[in-house]
Amino acid sequence: MSLPARGFVVFLLSTQVVQDLTTDSEYSGRVEDLCENKICTLRIRNLRESDSAEYWFRFDTIQEGGSYIGIPGVTLSVTDPDLQLKVSRAYSDQAELKYAPKLPSVSVSPSAEIEEGSSVTLTCSSNVNPAANYTWYKKNVLIYSSEEHQIVFSSINSSDSGQYFCSAENELGRRTSENIFIDVKYAPKLPSVSMSPSAELEEGSSVTLTCSSDANPAAKYTWYKENQTVFQGVEGSYKFSSISSEDRGIYYCKSENQYGEINSTSLFVDVQCE
Structure with a gap:
Protein backbone atom coordinates (compact mmCIF):
# COMPACT_ATOMS: atom_id res chain seq x y z
CA MET A 1 0.00 0.00 0.00
CA SER A 2 1.45 3.38 -1.03
CA LEU A 3 1.45 5.80 1.92
CA PRO A 4 1.25 9.61 1.68
CA ALA A 5 3.79 11.95 3.28
CA ARG A 6 1.44 12.44 6.21
CA GLY A 7 -2.05 11.30 7.20
CA PHE A 8 -4.22 9.39 9.61
CA VAL A 9 -4.55 5.63 9.95
CA VAL A 10 -7.29 3.78 11.80
CA PHE A 11 -7.30 0.51 13.73
CA LEU A 12 -10.80 -0.92 13.16
CA LEU A 13 -12.05 -2.45 16.39
CA SER A 14 -14.52 -4.70 14.58
CA THR A 15 -12.11 -6.30 12.10
CA GLN A 16 -8.79 -5.82 13.95
CA VAL A 17 -7.34 -4.39 10.70
CA VAL A 18 -5.29 -1.26 10.16
CA GLN A 19 -6.58 1.00 7.36
CA ASP A 20 -5.33 4.16 5.67
CA LEU A 21 -8.23 6.66 5.81
CA THR A 22 -7.25 8.14 2.43
CA THR A 23 -7.89 4.79 0.71
CA ASP A 24 -10.77 3.42 2.82
CA SER A 25 -14.07 3.69 0.91
CA GLU A 26 -16.01 3.81 4.21
CA TYR A 27 -14.46 7.22 4.91
CA SER A 28 -14.55 8.57 1.34
CA GLY A 29 -15.79 12.16 1.32
CA ARG A 30 -16.31 12.17 5.10
CA VAL A 31 -12.78 12.74 6.46
CA GLU A 32 -10.42 15.66 6.28
CA ASP A 33 -7.01 16.02 7.91
CA LEU A 34 -5.78 19.54 8.54
CA CYS A 35 -2.17 20.32 9.46
CA GLU A 36 -1.12 23.86 10.33
CA ASN A 37 1.71 25.18 12.52
CA LYS A 38 2.80 21.61 13.35
CA ILE A 39 -0.71 20.76 14.68
CA CYS A 40 -2.75 18.13 12.81
CA THR A 41 -6.51 17.64 13.19
CA LEU A 42 -8.79 14.88 11.87
CA ARG A 43 -12.38 15.89 11.04
CA ILE A 44 -15.08 13.24 10.43
CA ARG A 45 -18.50 14.23 9.04
CA ASN A 46 -21.74 12.19 9.17
CA LEU A 47 -20.53 10.15 12.12
CA ARG A 48 -21.49 6.46 12.12
CA GLU A 49 -21.38 3.71 14.71
CA SER A 50 -18.89 1.92 12.45
CA ASP A 51 -16.48 4.82 12.98
CA SER A 52 -15.68 3.38 16.40
CA ALA A 53 -11.96 2.73 16.20
CA GLU A 54 -8.49 3.73 17.34
CA TYR A 55 -7.04 6.62 15.32
CA TRP A 56 -3.35 7.44 14.91
CA PHE A 57 -1.47 10.06 12.94
CA ARG A 58 1.24 8.71 10.63
CA PHE A 59 4.23 10.71 9.37
CA ASP A 60 6.47 9.44 6.55
CA THR A 61 10.05 10.66 6.16
CA ILE A 62 12.66 10.18 3.46
CA GLN A 63 15.33 9.92 6.14
CA GLU A 64 16.55 6.64 7.53
CA GLY A 65 13.88 4.97 9.64
CA GLY A 66 10.93 5.27 7.24
CA SER A 67 7.51 6.18 8.62
CA TYR A 68 6.36 6.30 12.20
CA ILE A 69 3.01 6.55 13.95
CA GLY A 70 2.24 8.91 16.79
CA ILE A 71 1.86 7.27 20.18
CA PRO A 72 -0.54 7.33 21.97
CA GLY A 73 -3.52 7.23 19.62
CA VAL A 74 -7.15 8.18 20.30
CA THR A 75 -10.02 5.71 20.76
CA LEU A 76 -13.42 6.84 19.43
CA SER A 77 -16.58 5.00 20.52
CA VAL A 78 -19.91 5.84 18.81
CA THR A 79 -23.22 4.37 20.10
CA ASP A 80 -26.75 4.48 18.63
CA PRO A 81 -29.35 5.89 18.73
CA ASP A 82 -28.05 9.05 20.38
CA LEU A 83 -24.63 8.90 18.70
CA GLN A 84 -22.99 9.42 22.06
CA LEU A 85 -19.22 9.83 21.82
CA LYS A 86 -16.56 8.43 24.06
CA VAL A 87 -12.95 9.46 23.33
CA SER A 88 -9.94 8.11 25.18
CA ARG A 89 -6.18 7.97 24.71
CA ALA A 90 -5.04 4.63 23.32
CA TYR A 91 -1.72 2.91 23.89
CA SER A 92 -1.02 0.18 21.41
CA ASP A 93 1.75 -2.28 20.77
CA GLN A 94 0.78 -3.00 17.16
CA ALA A 95 3.76 -4.11 15.02
CA GLU A 96 3.70 -1.10 12.61
CA LEU A 97 4.49 1.02 15.64
CA LYS A 98 8.04 -0.38 15.65
CA TYR A 99 10.90 1.63 14.17
CA ALA A 100 14.68 1.80 14.05
CA PRO A 101 16.60 4.19 16.35
CA LYS A 102 16.66 7.86 15.45
CA LEU A 103 19.98 9.75 15.58
CA PRO A 104 21.21 9.43 19.20
CA SER A 105 22.14 12.52 21.18
CA VAL A 106 24.91 12.46 23.78
CA SER A 107 25.28 14.63 26.85
CA VAL A 108 27.57 14.91 29.87
CA SER A 109 26.58 15.82 33.42
CA PRO A 110 27.78 18.02 34.95
CA SER A 111 28.17 20.16 31.83
CA ALA A 112 30.58 22.56 33.57
CA GLU A 113 34.32 21.93 34.03
CA ILE A 114 35.05 18.36 35.07
CA GLU A 115 37.59 17.94 37.86
CA GLU A 116 39.48 14.72 38.53
CA GLY A 117 37.82 12.65 41.24
CA SER A 118 34.31 14.00 40.59
CA SER A 119 31.28 11.95 39.53
CA VAL A 120 30.40 12.25 35.82
CA THR A 121 27.54 10.70 33.81
CA LEU A 122 27.44 10.24 30.03
CA THR A 123 23.95 9.78 28.54
CA CYS A 124 23.00 8.41 25.12
CA SER A 125 19.38 9.09 24.08
CA SER A 126 17.50 7.85 21.02
CA ASN A 127 13.83 7.69 20.01
CA VAL A 128 13.34 4.00 19.30
CA ASN A 129 10.82 1.14 19.50
CA PRO A 130 11.42 -1.57 20.57
CA ALA A 131 14.03 -0.58 23.15
CA ALA A 132 17.60 -0.32 21.91
CA ASN A 133 20.87 -1.75 23.09
CA TYR A 134 23.46 1.01 23.66
CA THR A 135 27.18 0.75 22.96
CA TRP A 136 29.78 3.33 24.04
CA TYR A 137 33.12 3.92 22.36
CA LYS A 138 36.23 5.91 23.28
CA LYS A 139 38.44 6.72 20.29
CA ASN A 140 36.71 3.93 18.29
CA VAL A 141 37.40 1.35 21.03
CA LEU A 142 34.30 -0.35 22.52
CA ILE A 143 34.20 0.27 26.27
CA TYR A 144 30.60 -0.54 27.28
CA SER A 145 27.49 -2.23 25.87
CA SER A 146 24.15 -2.65 27.63
CA GLU A 147 20.43 -1.89 27.57
CA GLU A 148 21.34 0.92 29.97
CA HIS A 149 21.95 4.18 28.10
CA GLN A 150 24.31 5.78 30.63
CA ILE A 151 27.92 5.44 31.74
CA VAL A 152 28.73 6.67 35.25
CA PHE A 153 32.29 7.55 36.32
CA SER A 154 32.02 7.56 40.12
CA SER A 155 35.51 9.08 40.40
CA ILE A 156 36.73 10.23 36.99
CA ASN A 157 40.47 10.09 36.24
CA SER A 158 42.68 12.21 34.00
CA SER A 159 43.16 9.14 31.79
CA ASP A 160 39.40 9.21 31.06
CA SER A 161 39.82 12.37 28.95
CA GLY A 162 39.07 11.85 25.26
CA GLN A 163 36.48 11.57 22.47
CA TYR A 164 33.37 9.47 23.17
CA PHE A 165 30.38 8.45 21.03
CA CYS A 166 27.54 5.94 21.30
CA SER A 167 25.35 3.79 19.06
CA ALA A 168 21.73 2.71 19.54
CA GLU A 169 20.61 -0.56 17.94
CA ASN A 170 17.51 -2.73 17.79
CA GLU A 171 16.32 -5.41 15.35
CA LEU A 172 15.30 -2.73 12.82
CA GLY A 173 18.54 -0.76 12.56
CA ARG A 174 21.47 1.04 14.14
CA ARG A 175 22.43 4.71 14.43
CA THR A 176 25.62 6.34 15.72
CA SER A 177 25.86 9.65 17.56
CA GLU A 178 28.23 12.57 17.09
CA ASN A 179 31.41 12.76 19.21
CA ILE A 180 31.57 14.41 22.61
CA PHE A 181 34.89 15.42 24.19
CA ILE A 182 35.55 14.87 27.88
CA ASP A 183 38.27 17.18 29.25
CA VAL A 184 39.23 16.25 32.82
CA LYS A 185 40.98 19.01 34.78
CA TYR A 186 43.54 18.08 37.43
CA ALA A 187 46.21 19.48 39.72
CA PRO A 188 49.91 19.09 38.78
CA LYS A 189 51.54 15.72 39.27
CA LEU A 190 54.92 15.41 41.02
CA PRO A 191 57.43 17.49 39.00
Whole structure:
Protein backbone atom coordinates (compact mmCIF):
# COMPACT_ATOMS: atom_id res chain seq x y z
CA MET A 1 0.00 0.00 0.00
CA SER A 2 1.45 3.38 -1.03
CA LEU A 3 1.45 5.80 1.92
CA PRO A 4 1.25 9.61 1.68
CA ALA A 5 3.79 11.95 3.28
CA ARG A 6 1.44 12.44 6.21
CA GLY A 7 -2.05 11.30 7.20
CA PHE A 8 -4.22 9.39 9.61
CA VAL A 9 -4.55 5.63 9.95
CA VAL A 10 -7.29 3.78 11.80
CA PHE A 11 -7.30 0.51 13.73
CA LEU A 12 -10.80 -0.92 13.16
CA LEU A 13 -12.05 -2.45 16.39
CA SER A 14 -14.52 -4.70 14.58
CA THR A 15 -12.11 -6.30 12.10
CA GLN A 16 -8.79 -5.82 13.95
CA VAL A 17 -7.34 -4.39 10.70
CA VAL A 18 -5.29 -1.26 10.16
CA GLN A 19 -6.58 1.00 7.36
CA ASP A 20 -5.33 4.16 5.67
CA LEU A 21 -8.23 6.66 5.81
CA THR A 22 -7.25 8.14 2.43
CA THR A 23 -7.89 4.79 0.71
CA ASP A 24 -10.77 3.42 2.82
CA SER A 25 -14.07 3.69 0.91
CA GLU A 26 -16.01 3.81 4.21
CA TYR A 27 -14.46 7.22 4.91
CA SER A 28 -14.55 8.57 1.34
CA GLY A 29 -15.79 12.16 1.32
CA ARG A 30 -16.31 12.17 5.10
CA VAL A 31 -12.78 12.74 6.46
CA GLU A 32 -10.42 15.66 6.28
CA ASP A 33 -7.01 16.02 7.91
CA LEU A 34 -5.78 19.54 8.54
CA CYS A 35 -2.17 20.32 9.46
CA GLU A 36 -1.12 23.86 10.33
CA ASN A 37 1.71 25.18 12.52
CA LYS A 38 2.80 21.61 13.35
CA ILE A 39 -0.71 20.76 14.68
CA CYS A 40 -2.75 18.13 12.81
CA THR A 41 -6.51 17.64 13.19
CA LEU A 42 -8.79 14.88 11.87
CA ARG A 43 -12.38 15.89 11.04
CA ILE A 44 -15.08 13.24 10.43
CA ARG A 45 -18.50 14.23 9.04
CA ASN A 46 -21.74 12.19 9.17
CA LEU A 47 -20.53 10.15 12.12
CA ARG A 48 -21.49 6.46 12.12
CA GLU A 49 -21.38 3.71 14.71
CA SER A 50 -18.89 1.92 12.45
CA ASP A 51 -16.48 4.82 12.98
CA SER A 52 -15.68 3.38 16.40
CA ALA A 53 -11.96 2.73 16.20
CA GLU A 54 -8.49 3.73 17.34
CA TYR A 55 -7.04 6.62 15.32
CA TRP A 56 -3.35 7.44 14.91
CA PHE A 57 -1.47 10.06 12.94
CA ARG A 58 1.24 8.71 10.63
CA PHE A 59 4.23 10.71 9.37
CA ASP A 60 6.47 9.44 6.55
CA THR A 61 10.05 10.66 6.16
CA ILE A 62 12.66 10.18 3.46
CA GLN A 63 15.33 9.92 6.14
CA GLU A 64 16.55 6.64 7.53
CA GLY A 65 13.88 4.97 9.64
CA GLY A 66 10.93 5.27 7.24
CA SER A 67 7.51 6.18 8.62
CA TYR A 68 6.36 6.30 12.20
CA ILE A 69 3.01 6.55 13.95
CA GLY A 70 2.24 8.91 16.79
CA ILE A 71 1.86 7.27 20.18
CA PRO A 72 -0.54 7.33 21.97
CA GLY A 73 -3.52 7.23 19.62
CA VAL A 74 -7.15 8.18 20.30
CA THR A 75 -10.02 5.71 20.76
CA LEU A 76 -13.42 6.84 19.43
CA SER A 77 -16.58 5.00 20.52
CA VAL A 78 -19.91 5.84 18.81
CA THR A 79 -23.22 4.37 20.10
CA ASP A 80 -26.75 4.48 18.63
CA PRO A 81 -29.35 5.89 18.73
CA ASP A 82 -28.05 9.05 20.38
CA LEU A 83 -24.63 8.90 18.70
CA GLN A 84 -22.99 9.42 22.06
CA LEU A 85 -19.22 9.83 21.82
CA LYS A 86 -16.56 8.43 24.06
CA VAL A 87 -12.95 9.46 23.33
CA SER A 88 -9.94 8.11 25.18
CA ARG A 89 -6.18 7.97 24.71
CA ALA A 90 -5.04 4.63 23.32
CA TYR A 91 -1.72 2.91 23.89
CA SER A 92 -1.02 0.18 21.41
CA ASP A 93 1.75 -2.28 20.77
CA GLN A 94 0.78 -3.00 17.16
CA ALA A 95 3.76 -4.11 15.02
CA GLU A 96 3.70 -1.10 12.61
CA LEU A 97 4.49 1.02 15.64
CA LYS A 98 8.04 -0.38 15.65
CA TYR A 99 10.90 1.63 14.17
CA ALA A 100 14.68 1.80 14.05
CA PRO A 101 16.60 4.19 16.35
CA LYS A 102 16.66 7.86 15.45
CA LEU A 103 19.98 9.75 15.58
CA PRO A 104 21.21 9.43 19.20
CA SER A 105 22.14 12.52 21.18
CA VAL A 106 24.91 12.46 23.78
CA SER A 107 25.28 14.63 26.85
CA VAL A 108 27.57 14.91 29.87
CA SER A 109 26.58 15.82 33.42
CA PRO A 110 27.78 18.02 34.95
CA SER A 111 28.17 20.16 31.83
CA ALA A 112 30.58 22.56 33.57
CA GLU A 113 34.32 21.93 34.03
CA ILE A 114 35.05 18.36 35.07
CA GLU A 115 37.59 17.94 37.86
CA GLU A 116 39.48 14.72 38.53
CA GLY A 117 37.82 12.65 41.24
CA SER A 118 34.31 14.00 40.59
CA SER A 119 31.28 11.95 39.53
CA VAL A 120 30.40 12.25 35.82
CA THR A 121 27.54 10.70 33.81
CA LEU A 122 27.44 10.24 30.03
CA THR A 123 23.95 9.78 28.54
CA CYS A 124 23.00 8.41 25.12
CA SER A 125 19.38 9.09 24.08
CA SER A 126 17.50 7.85 21.02
CA ASN A 127 13.83 7.69 20.01
CA VAL A 128 13.34 4.00 19.30
CA ASN A 129 10.82 1.14 19.50
CA PRO A 130 11.42 -1.57 20.57
CA ALA A 131 14.03 -0.58 23.15
CA ALA A 132 17.60 -0.32 21.91
CA ASN A 133 20.87 -1.75 23.09
CA TYR A 134 23.46 1.01 23.66
CA THR A 135 27.18 0.75 22.96
CA TRP A 136 29.78 3.33 24.04
CA TYR A 137 33.12 3.92 22.36
CA LYS A 138 36.23 5.91 23.28
CA LYS A 139 38.44 6.72 20.29
CA ASN A 140 36.71 3.93 18.29
CA VAL A 141 37.40 1.35 21.03
CA LEU A 142 34.30 -0.35 22.52
CA ILE A 143 34.20 0.27 26.27
CA TYR A 144 30.60 -0.54 27.28
CA SER A 145 27.49 -2.23 25.87
CA SER A 146 24.15 -2.65 27.63
CA GLU A 147 20.43 -1.89 27.57
CA GLU A 148 21.34 0.92 29.97
CA HIS A 149 21.95 4.18 28.10
CA GLN A 150 24.31 5.78 30.63
CA ILE A 151 27.92 5.44 31.74
CA VAL A 152 28.73 6.67 35.25
CA PHE A 153 32.29 7.55 36.32
CA SER A 154 32.02 7.56 40.12
CA SER A 155 35.51 9.08 40.40
CA ILE A 156 36.73 10.23 36.99
CA ASN A 157 40.47 10.09 36.24
CA SER A 158 42.68 12.21 34.00
CA SER A 159 43.16 9.14 31.79
CA ASP A 160 39.40 9.21 31.06
CA SER A 161 39.82 12.37 28.95
CA GLY A 162 39.07 11.85 25.26
CA GLN A 163 36.48 11.57 22.47
CA TYR A 164 33.37 9.47 23.17
CA PHE A 165 30.38 8.45 21.03
CA CYS A 166 27.54 5.94 21.30
CA SER A 167 25.35 3.79 19.06
CA ALA A 168 21.73 2.71 19.54
CA GLU A 169 20.61 -0.56 17.94
CA ASN A 170 17.51 -2.73 17.79
CA GLU A 171 16.32 -5.41 15.35
CA LEU A 172 15.30 -2.73 12.82
CA GLY A 173 18.54 -0.76 12.56
CA ARG A 174 21.47 1.04 14.14
CA ARG A 175 22.43 4.71 14.43
CA THR A 176 25.62 6.34 15.72
CA SER A 177 25.86 9.65 17.56
CA GLU A 178 28.23 12.57 17.09
CA ASN A 179 31.41 12.76 19.21
CA ILE A 180 31.57 14.41 22.61
CA PHE A 181 34.89 15.42 24.19
CA ILE A 182 35.55 14.87 27.88
CA ASP A 183 38.27 17.18 29.25
CA VAL A 184 39.23 16.25 32.82
CA LYS A 185 40.98 19.01 34.78
CA TYR A 186 43.54 18.08 37.43
CA ALA A 187 46.21 19.48 39.72
CA PRO A 188 49.91 19.09 38.78
CA LYS A 189 51.54 15.72 39.27
CA LEU A 190 54.92 15.41 41.02
CA PRO A 191 57.43 17.49 39.00
CA SER A 192 60.60 15.98 37.62
CA VAL A 193 63.79 18.08 37.75
CA SER A 194 66.97 17.82 35.72
CA MET A 195 70.17 19.73 35.01
CA SER A 196 71.99 20.16 31.70
CA PRO A 197 74.81 19.48 31.39
CA SER A 198 74.61 16.84 34.07
CA ALA A 199 78.41 16.43 34.29
CA GLU A 200 80.73 18.46 36.51
CA LEU A 201 80.00 22.19 36.28
CA GLU A 202 82.72 24.78 35.86
CA GLU A 203 82.46 28.49 36.57
CA GLY A 204 81.48 30.47 33.47
CA SER A 205 79.68 27.58 31.76
CA SER A 206 76.04 27.67 30.61
CA VAL A 207 73.69 25.56 32.75
CA THR A 208 69.93 24.94 32.50
CA LEU A 209 67.67 23.61 35.26
CA THR A 210 64.42 22.07 33.97
CA CYS A 211 61.19 21.39 35.87
CA SER A 212 58.29 19.54 34.19
CA SER A 213 54.91 18.43 35.53
CA ASP A 214 51.78 16.90 34.03
CA ALA A 215 48.82 19.24 34.70
CA ASN A 216 45.52 20.38 33.15
CA PRO A 217 45.36 23.28 32.64
CA ALA A 218 49.10 23.81 32.12
CA ALA A 219 51.03 24.69 35.24
CA LYS A 220 53.21 27.68 36.00
CA TYR A 221 56.58 27.10 37.65
CA THR A 222 58.59 28.66 40.46
CA TRP A 223 62.28 27.87 41.13
CA TYR A 224 63.77 28.22 44.61
CA LYS A 225 67.31 28.23 45.92
CA GLU A 226 67.31 27.26 49.58
CA ASN A 227 63.72 28.57 49.97
CA GLN A 228 64.40 31.85 48.17
CA THR A 229 62.54 32.49 44.91
CA VAL A 230 64.93 32.82 41.95
CA PHE A 231 62.56 32.38 38.96
CA GLN A 232 58.86 32.25 38.14
CA GLY A 233 57.07 31.71 34.81
CA VAL A 234 55.01 29.47 32.54
CA GLU A 235 58.20 27.79 31.31
CA GLY A 236 59.85 25.35 33.66
CA SER A 237 63.43 26.15 32.62
CA TYR A 238 65.84 28.32 34.63
CA LYS A 239 69.06 29.17 32.78
CA PHE A 240 72.48 30.33 34.02
CA SER A 241 74.25 31.90 31.03
CA SER A 242 77.53 32.02 33.01
CA ILE A 243 77.29 30.13 36.29
CA SER A 244 79.46 31.15 39.23
CA SER A 245 80.49 29.62 42.52
CA GLU A 246 77.88 31.82 44.22
CA ASP A 247 75.20 29.81 42.39
CA ARG A 248 76.24 26.65 44.22
CA GLY A 249 73.40 25.30 46.40
CA ILE A 250 70.19 23.28 46.72
CA TYR A 251 67.39 24.03 44.24
CA TYR A 252 63.82 22.80 43.86
CA CYS A 253 60.75 23.86 41.87
CA LYS A 254 57.01 24.22 42.47
CA SER A 255 54.32 23.41 39.88
CA GLU A 256 50.85 24.95 40.33
CA ASN A 257 47.49 25.66 38.67
CA GLN A 258 44.04 26.56 40.04
CA TYR A 259 43.48 22.97 41.17
CA GLY A 260 46.58 22.60 43.33
CA GLU A 261 50.36 22.83 43.70
CA ILE A 262 53.24 20.46 44.44
CA ASN A 263 56.98 20.77 45.07
CA SER A 264 59.68 18.71 43.40
CA THR A 265 62.50 16.87 45.08
CA SER A 266 65.72 18.82 45.68
CA LEU A 267 68.57 19.18 43.18
CA PHE A 268 72.12 20.06 44.30
CA VAL A 269 74.10 22.31 41.98
CA ASP A 270 77.86 22.04 42.59
CA VAL A 271 80.03 24.59 40.79
CA GLN A 272 83.77 23.93 40.55
CA CYS A 273 86.07 26.94 40.76
CA GLU A 274 88.69 27.44 38.03
